[in-house]
Amino acid sequence: MSFDIIAESRVRSPRDGRTKRGRGFSREETSQAGLSIDEARQMGLIIDIRRKTAHPENVDALKQYMKDLEELASALAKEAEPVKVKDEVEAVDLASLRVVKQSEVPLLAKAGITTFEDLAYCDITKVAKKTGIDEDRITAMVKAALKKV
Numbered sequence: 001m002s003f004d005i006i007a008e009s010r011v012r013s014p015r016d017g018r019t020k021r022g023r024g025f026s027r028e029e030t031s032q033a034g035l036s037i038d039e040a041r042q043m044g045l046i047i048d049i050r051r052k053t054a055h056p057e058n059v060d061a062l063k064q065y066m067k068d069l070e071e072l073a074s075a076l077a078k079e080a081e082p083v084k085v086k087d088e089v090e091a092v093d094l095a096s097l098r099v100v101k102q103s104e105v106p107l108l109a110k111a112g113i114t115t116f117e118d119l120a121y122c123d124i125t126k127v128a129k130k131t132g133i134d135e136d137r138i139t140a141m142v143k144a145a146l147k148k149v
Contacts, residue, residue: 006044007065009058011051024048025058033062043069094119099137099144107131119145 009022009029024046030037032054037047045062094116095105111130113119119141128135 007061009046009048009061010055011053012055022048022051022058024051025062026051026054028052028054029058029062032059033066035062035066094145097141097144097148099140104131104133104137107133116145116148120149 007025009025010019011022012019025040026048027037030040030045030047035043037049040047040062043065045065094100094108094113095102097116100108108114108119108127108131111127113122113127122138122142124135124138124142127133127138131138
């Protein structure tokens, strides 16, 4: 992937024909690359609406830039972690209680206890049956959760 920070336009000097850095891509160059002006600006490209010329190397640079952005987006999508459900995030907060062990958090979440409020106002015997955790431990958890609520 030949990804640059940003694609730069190149123009020819009217005096001697040397190429130099331009102020931005022309409308014609963006349309030949398959972009509208708004799409190009959303991609972070600079558009020089005063320019009338269309240089093939600029069109190629725009096409390569779009290809590199697509590759980057797909690479980032592969690396992205699956988004946690709100209940899972709140259930992890239960582990912040000293009484609750990290291994007990998934058991509590399966029983429907994901927040401090759920734990503080739960039916201890029902939760003990669903999770397999001793009632005395759940009572200690409830007391700690009541202090947090």
